[in-house]
Amino acid sequence: MQLEFFPSRTVSIYMARMFVTRILAVAALLFVVLMSLDLLGQSDKIFAYKGNGQAELLIYISLRAPQIIDLVLPFSVLLATIVTLATLNQNSEVVAMKAAGLSAHQVLAPLLIAALGVSIITFAFSDRILSRATATLTAWQAADFGPIPRDSNVKANIWVRNGNDIVHAENVAGSGAATRLTGLTVYRRDNDGGLSQIIEASAGRYTSSGWMLSDASAFDVASGKREDLGAINFGGDIKPDQFTLSKVDPNGLSFMALYAAINELKAAGRPTASLEANLWHKLSGPLSALLMPLLGAVAGFGLARSGQLFLRAVMGMGLGFTYFVADNFALAMGNLGAYPPFLAAWAPFMLFLMLGETVLIRTEE
Structure with a gap:
């Protein structure tokens, strides 16, 4: 042998x-x-x-x-x-x-x-x-x-998690500090996961202290009453790139590019198991x-x-x-x-x- x-x-x-x-x-x-x-x-x-x-x-x-x-x-x-x-x-x-x-x-x-x-x-x-x-x-x-059309840098139907709250934007345009949101809805939840308040706003822009929402109104789930809030500040911990992340195609990305995209999606509170x-x-x-x-x-x-x-x-x-x-x-x-x-x-x-x-x-x- x-x-x-x-x-x-x-x-x-x-x-x-x-x-x-x-x-x-x-x-x-x-x-x-x-x-x-x-x-x-x-x-x-x-x-x-x-x-x-x-x-x-x-x-x-x-x-x-x-x-x-x-x-x-x-x-x-x-x-x-x-x-x-x-x-x-x-x-x-x-x-x-x-x-x-x-x-x-x-x-x-x-x-x-x-x-x-x-x-x-x-x-x-x-x-x-x-x-x-x-x-x-x-x-x-x-x-x-x-x-092939050039990327207009406009995303639609974007969801982001902020702690217990869930934020939905109908459209997201721009990037970085110039990010603009339209058709914004914030679903506020208590510690038990129950829905406590729904905030709607026509638009939102990023500022140094968070997101400035325009024409905002709040609906209280417990009382069933709606209140006009006007311009309010919200989501100081939410970064613009959490909204601007688009759908990720794993087959169209290299190993390192996909790894970076997964980390960004995790930071945005999105599922990344697949x-x-x-x-x-x-x-x-x-x-x-x-x-x-x-x-x-x-x-x-x-x-x-x-x-x-x-x-x-x-x-x-x-x-x-x-x-x-x-x-x-x-x-x-x-x-x-x-x-x-x-x-x-x-x-x-x-x-x-x-x-x-x-x-x-x-x-x-």
Whole structure:
């Protein structure tokens, strides 16, 4: 039994090169198929806007391609694992390595290191390229593939918490000290959470001592009486950026940008559980490539002459695709608030890591 984790340098490079080549081949094949199908469904919508032509179609391809690459890459690693190990097994190369004293983990070591490299590249690609392309494509689709309107910096239907009180503004314009609120309603609550007073104002502007509300009136819930207040000061602890925060799209933000947005939303008293799940998934998602050699390893072991090679390949694909189903399900539960954010992002990864190790150890080690 060899004590080194890796086989020889020559064997490691040979296996890693074979593995990476098949990843690229499978990814290219899946990309061409999915991109073609996507264009068949979207080209009529692109050309529906007057003036759009081949240039806009190429722009769409450039924006959609990062999303498809991010989608197919983990599947490509899984299928490349099965093809690589099945080929090595069919040519009795796995048998030769095990006869030389290598364990199943040592045979998989070059593939695991190559998969780790794919995970790192995937994270950098998603963080720097995919997030920007997604944000641009989302805005373009919202404009029905016409000119993307510039941000008017006007937000609608904004809610902010101030201690026990809840503040609602129909419209928010401007930023910083120049922030202006219109259609303002303040729901004042007692310590038990019961509604005690409703304050309505036509407008509000930020001052050094808080928010100056114009044409304010108050409705007392206990007495049922309304009182005109005129101009009053309110919410000295509420910062302007708590109103100016717009809806956050986690897919259109990089890791650090999403982290900063979550902190700002927390300061504004808004729920962030779904965003935190997506933040953690930006780390666990790329690492799924590291799992694929372990889940697909069952295809590479066992005697090829036993007639079970095809069955083992099917088992490997089944484990891999089950992981993707579980991962998407857990993330959906995290977005709904049914799972804690950290658990929603990392539970499938840890579960299938242990499952893959169990299958490998019980069958080969």
